[in-house]
Amino acid sequence: METRICKHCGKEFVPEYLRQICCTKECQQARSKAKREEKRSEYRKTERAKLKKYKAEESKKKNKGSSLGLVEKNAIAKKNGLSYGHMQALIDLKGSTWEDWA
Numbered sequence: 001m002e003t004r005i006c007k008h009c010g011k012e013f014v015p016e017y018l019r020q021i022c023c024t025k026e027c028q029q030a031r032s033k034a035k036r037e038e039k040r041s042e043y044r045k046t047e048r049a050k051l052k053k054y055k056a057e058e059s060k061k062k063n064k065g066s067s068l069g070l071v072e073k074n075a076i077a078k079k080n081g082l083s084y085g086h087m088q089a090l091i092d093l094k095g096s097t098w099e100d101w102a
């Protein structure tokens with residue numbers, strides 16, 4: 001068989017079997033370990049991305065909870081003698097909606 005370049009350490013070697021890609025067992029093991037870790041970190045990355053997307057969608061949903069616009073909400077807050085932020089906090093606290101205070 002022709003010589004090959006070890007995928008792990010870059011050394012030239014003569015493979016003993018067709019699919020051998022590393023010069024020694026040690027290199028093979030080190031490589032598969034590195035690959036495993038690569039996969040794991042990739043998995044973590046995609047999981048994080050998924051979570052981020054999920055959170056973004058959740059917050060979008062939350063904001064969409066009311067059909068009222070900012071102007072209407074401000075008017076409602078004013079009517080109840082509160083600022084927009086205080087009104088929102090009160091609504092969240094009571095588990096109510098902007099419409100309840102309109």
Ligand SMILES: [Zn+2]
Pocket residue numbers: 006007008009010011022023024027
């Ligand atoms: Zn090697």
